[in-house]
Amino acid sequence: MERVLIEAYLKLLDFEGRLPKDELKCLICSNEILDNASLLRAFQTAHISCIFSNTIDVNKLKYLFNSKSTTTLLDENEINKCFFTLMEGL
Numbered sequence: 001m002e003r004v005l006i007e008a009y010l011k012l013l014d015f016e017g018r019l020p021k022d023e024l025k026c027l028i029c030s031n032e033i034l035d036n037a038s039l040l041r042a043f044q045t046a047h048i049s050c051i052f053s054n055t056i057d058v059n060k061l062k063y064l065f066n067s068k069s070t071t072t073l074l075d076e077n078e079i080n081k082c083f084f085t086l087m088e089g090l
């Protein structure tokens, strides 16, 4: 159930042009995130050192944002992090 909602949410963000595709930038300092990202409300991202939140590998996030599919890379722990972020609101 969580996976379905996350994928629907990703499609909505993509439709609204709010989903980054190529490089993930930090909401705080605007620099590219290269390793682990903090996942924030509306699936915005930040460096862990800028805002510490639910942490996910940046390459997994890029894959998620591009494919809008949770099936391949994300384990249950990561799904829970995404779902928790989704529940924070649009």
Ligand SMILES: [Zn+2]
Pocket: 026, 027, 028, 029, 030, 031, 046, 047, 049, 050
């Ligand atoms: Zn930063």
